[in-house]
Amino acid sequence: MVISSLMLATGGKVDSTAKLVVRGLLRCPRCESGIAAVQAAAPARAFVCQDPDCEMSQAGFPALDGIPVLVDFDNSVLSREEVQLAGGSSYKDRSTGFLQKVHDFFWRSASPTAANADRFIAEAKRLDPHPIILVIGGGTIGSDAEALYRDPDLTLIGTDIYKSDLTLIIADGHQIPLASGAIHGIWVQAVLEHVLTPEQVVAEIHRVLVPDGVVYAETPFMQQVHEGPYDFTRFTPSGHRWLFRHFDEIDGGITRGPAIVMLWSIRYFVGSLFGSYKVGTMAATGLFWLRHFERLSRPSYAADGASAVYFLGRRSQRAMKPKDIIAYYKGAQR
Secondary structure, eight states, X not given: OBOOEEEEEETTEEEEEEEEEOTTTBBXXXXXXXXXXXXXXXXXXXXXXXXXXXTHHHHOBOEETTEEEEOOGGGSSOOXXXXXXXXXXXXXXXXXXXXXXXXXXXXXXXXXXXXXXXXXXXXXXXXXXXXXXXXXXXXXXXXXXHHHHHOTTOEEEEEESSOOTTOSEEEOGGGOOBOTTOEEEEEEESOGGGSXXXXXXXXXXXXXXXXXXXXXXXXXXXXXXXXXXXXXXXXXXXXXXXXXXXXXXXXXXXXXXXXXXXXXXXXXXXXXXXXXXXXXXXXXHTTGGGGGGGGGSOHHHHHHTOSEEEEEXXXXXXXXXXXXXXXXXXXXXX
């Protein structure tokens, strides 16, 4: 039986009564052929590739509580056995309890993300009044990204490497299990530092977007390790732009500047002295007022010492040239 429908997120949550047709949208992450559901199958082999020559037509893909796990495990940091044993849960506690809310209150500084989310949505609606939006790393709602989940005109497809109420497909961004040219917009916030090969993920983003499809990415520049063994890469503003060289830039810049970098550094320095990140967090939180100096930073200097950067762009058929990236530099060291 070919998959004819899949639960999608509309207006920020999975609607259990509304099944939107996604016939032909899902693809095998190994060979990009269609995916079929196996009737009366064991959860370990709930979906299979439709190409008989593909190994995944026999090995198949598991499902966890009805969520398809469309991962090419032979080419991923994820292990089939570990994902199934953990029931798809995250290795990290991602609950947002009282202490986390207190932490966010003291640590969160002014950011352009909320305004950028509105711009991203407007750009996607230029392509279609009811755009399909893929949220890579969509297991939780990103900081200041609530607009995506409030807009009833958006159809959100949330993917992540763990299961949550917002995860519709467990997937590895290196092999997005969706058809080429199927998505109007892609939101990838605080994700690209956690993938082994960011260039491959961005190439996949380019592949699945419709012509002129839009992408919004936020990625750290100066931040310490924050996802343990799943933290790999950082980008300068210019390096981030080069990563998206096959996209036309609508806007780009920094999300948070040197004051936040200093708080991160204090947190990890004190944590190293006491052998406790909790103690380090307490020490940095006591200096939360330093974040208010962020607004005094000169933009060019802030760019050279930013905590994180963002890119809003449109899918293009032409690539930025190497010499153009030198002219792109906006820092204070010209």
